[in-house]
Amino acid sequence: MLRVSLLFVLFFIALTVNAYEKRNLLQKKATVDQVKASLVSKASWIKYPAYANRNGWDAFTGSLKDELIKEGEAYLNYTWKVVTASDYLEYERSGSRVAMENPFGANNIALSRLVFAELAEGKGRFMNQIINGVWQTCEMSSWVLSAHLGAQKTKRSLPDYREEIIDLTSADMGSFLSWTWYFLHDEFDKVNPVIAAKLRTNIQKRILEPYMQRSDYWWQAFNYKTGVLVNNWNPWCNSNVLTCFLLLEEDDTKLAAAVHRTMQSVDHFINYVQADGACEEGPSYWGHAAGKLYDYLQLLSNASNGKLSIFHEPMIKHMGEYIARSYVGNGWVVNFADASAKGGGDAGVVYRYGKAVNSTEMQAFAAYLVQANKGKVEINASRDFFRSIENISSYKDLLGTKPSLPTANYSWYPQTQFCYMKTNTGFFFAGKAGFNNESHNHNDVGTFSFYVNEVPMFIDAGVGTYTRQTFSSERYTIWTMQSNYHNLPMINNKPQQFGAQYKAKDVLFDAKKNLFSADISNAYNKEAAVKKWIRSYTLSTNQLIIDDAFELTELKEANQINFMTWAKPDISKAGIVLLEKEGQSVKMQYDATQFDATIETIPQTDQRLSRVWGSEIYRLSLTAKKQQLKGRYKFVITKNESLNGK
Template identity: 30%
Template sequence: MFVTWLKENNVADFDFSNMLFPNGSNREFWDSKYKEKYVKRAEKFLGFSWPLIKASDFIAFHTEGSRQRHEKPYFERRAAFCALILGELLENKGRFIPDIVDGALLLCEETTWTLSAHKHPLGAPYDIQAADDPYIDIFAAETAVMLTLCHYLLGEGIRKYCPEMLERIEYEIERRIIKPYLERRDFIWMCNTPGWKVDNWNPWILSNLLTVFLIMQKDSEKLKHGIEKMISEIQGIYNTYPRDGGCDEGATYWCMSQGAFFEFCDQLFIATNGKINFFNDETTQNCGKYEYRAYIGNGYFTNFADGATTLKNAQISYILYMYGKRINDSRLSSLSKELNLIPNELNDNDSMLRRMVFDLIYEDEIKALTDFEPCDSCILKDTQNAFVHKNGWFYAAKGGHNAERHNHYDVGSAIVYYNGCPVFVDSGSGTYNAKTFSLQRYDIWTMNSSWHNLPQINGFGQTGEYEQPDGKIYKADNFEMEGTTTHISFAKAYRKEAKIETLDRFVTVNEDGVSIKDKFVFTKDKNTFCEHFITPLEITIEGNKAIIGNEFIVTADCEGAFAYDSVDFEDDEKLKANWNTDKMNRLKFTALCGKQYEVTINIKRK
């Protein structure tokens, strides 16, 4: 779509002067948006002791495999900076300006804006990114937006207090972002690197660079050259989106993929007063609809792959609202209201400033929307996702393959919720470390099939290849829906040692619960299988049934034995925040069988 548009249009013919939103001197506009909660949060950071980032913190990713040593102070700085900017923007008294200037100078003095885990991928021989060789990763681009909006929104106040700070911001953005972006073609997310699998870095970075160029780039030739380059590069992620709009990275990573893709398109729409409009495209429209199709209720989303099961409002509300408006889909817009109705205090760790500003602008409009109505059922055959709501029950099932982005060994898995509360779940991923995106990825329990809602067959689970095309051969080869039943064939997801010829799963919602039927055909006469079901709820075994959370009964229709075990993650803040517990339980049903066998697991309320 984008390459075709470039062939048919000349970027130089368009005027990009319409601003995304008014600057801070437009007091009539910003005074009308005043919300005390933003000022109260900013007050927490008055006189803030900005955390130190040491060389050893950055190098710890290499020496210890720790991302947190560098990322904790890195994001604490940025969260404080963003909170202070919003507080000053709304209050307009100047009392936050000294701390804002302190924060801006601190960011400008950082040797690199990239994370230690994201250091220059082109073979650079240093553990700390060289100051004269800036690399643009996702958070360098985010940092550039923070400083850009600081300059744009608060320029008047900063000029009165410390005019040199504005010049320093301009210098650092030109040096670290604009110049390398215009000159380089070899950063992997630019989609010029053979063999690189395009992922959310592409739209995430480009949506931020577009903000920087639209506001900071005063040279019209450089501006239009940069925009032309961005439009060409965004084609890379667009080419990976299936026509049904599904996101194989999970509904929360949608925020950084399709959500950021929307932001890119929307900024072009705003800057040109609608003259550049990519929202009539079917795939683009379906990308937006994915988020309400994957919505479970009660703030929970389907969370296949590395995604979390809930979203922070600052990452999503305005995107859902405006995406719905751009494609004329009121259900998508109203999902933003649904999420805002869920109690959620402002997060002191939020640092996505452009999204926070837009959320602030549209907050009152979102409150006035009609209530959200979920879909009953939906199948995305290209993505191989299915979602079903009925009688208070919800299930989502997936096919796919084991070379997906942010992949887990989860082909054929299904999750089950009741009245918006988890029963059988996908744990998601824990706090990222050096193993997460390495050849040791599937040594992590959250990534392998034995900790998904899947059978282990003759002692073997699923397999694939990390970041390799060969992983696509470990896949589902049939994915269908009839009524409320989803049928998945996925024997090919298992290694050959499992001795499985065909494996068909049928997931359905009936009048009083959910059933999961697995039909096995083996290549040998004597076999064993162990069904796994993951839950954050407590498990009790009572004879031939299991009690989940003292509310749900799980039974099997064949001979076998229930048991359970658990994994503790009391040291993993990410998993604890996602599930409000420090352990995950695994229900197991084990049976012996012959060459052909089938088992149905039923989940009902007590």
């Protein structure tokens, strides 16, 4: 993240969107031949004890041993679920993803708990169930989610035996099963050699061969063209593919070629991410984007004894520290795009990433997350074997780290155009400019969130449960994606539009004045008839001022300024909006001669949203009483001292 010196307080950013920069940090480290010379044997880089090394596993698991065993015992009588053809087809029929994902996910959790219990105990007690789970998984036609099978040539949600697709979960399963094979194949052979052979063949056919034979998986980005998204799928899939090759490929020449191929692919992701390191997909996706990049880079560094490492690159550190800077407190995070308003990252991943890039801020933040979780570290990451075993490895060090939150008063991401500001009086402001074709995009150029003493007051609702509509041409029929359900104006009663051309301009951040502003007029199409709409935010110790200076080319319908809130707005007094939630209260003042105020109650029937917000949230709409070609609106938010009793 770029930290702004007060010597250079004024920043004017005029950037094109999708600012792909051909950095190629990984490819610059090594050619294929240099990769081959850099890679070391598995015995050299894998520091975990072999299955038969019982003293080693006792020392490795330490105080976690009993917990790991207990978790596995819950699945000793588990009945393995069959994912039926109807489960896959339900995605086409109703748009439901969970029909297929729930039984598949339940099996994966069971297998993970059983494998780690067996590694911890080492008595063979869990082996029959592990073999059942491995066999059941290998018998599946595909490890790809129904929602992702549209990548097949058939475009259907039923697995086509004629084509292998690598998606997030198939790559996860390939990696998990590769580690399972690595640790347990000798034990499988004692039962029947077919088990390990079948497992290895499945990974070969589903992951290793198609990855080397195909260049058209979109996430590989081998055919990258300007404007194309390269998101979390890239490091997520590549980290798992790399694992499969490192654990299973015995031919040194083939291994080097495969590793270098993953480096070429991951470079496209690093090239796509802005230099400031912000995750445009939001904090909920940080663990899958920057976090998975960390996993990839750590594996690459391990397997080369540190020769193939780019952890020293400033951008990689910026990408890591973004997760700490986006944390508001008490579980709340800045949630632009498809991110949830609650989260904060996997403490183990944050900690290890912080160690790798020498960020004490990340390490302390990871310890804070553990403290906030009442001292508990989540160990088993289900089908993510590498994170689970690394969580065990780093457990003791993480618990011994002193917790704290970042202390910076502001964080400015000039390329991504995210701005966070906070005060010692308990205010936390987050605003964005950007454009309306970011990964997991919402039409939200110019929006903001505002928190008082870690309580959300003006909010971004987030996103509901994913269905077929979420990632289709129907995406912007969903209310959570629309600008009129963000803290933004409807100009001439028109919302913002989707597309890379709908973007902010004249973006400005002044650290000395705590001022963030952007002209958001280009985020609306010509029907809005807007020439200029400069949205400015100024934060001080006792107030947030929102200023809209606009100029229209035509008068059509009344402008409407919308605000999304967690608390039900009290608009009983003209010109004043009162919000009170969880012991905090704010007052927003507006010109009552300019606006009529109305409230829309939005029931939260989707569980993904209701888990965060409860049964309902609200939209406050201030509709202009007078139409004018040129004008200015001003809104002042302060703590409501009378209700706070301060």
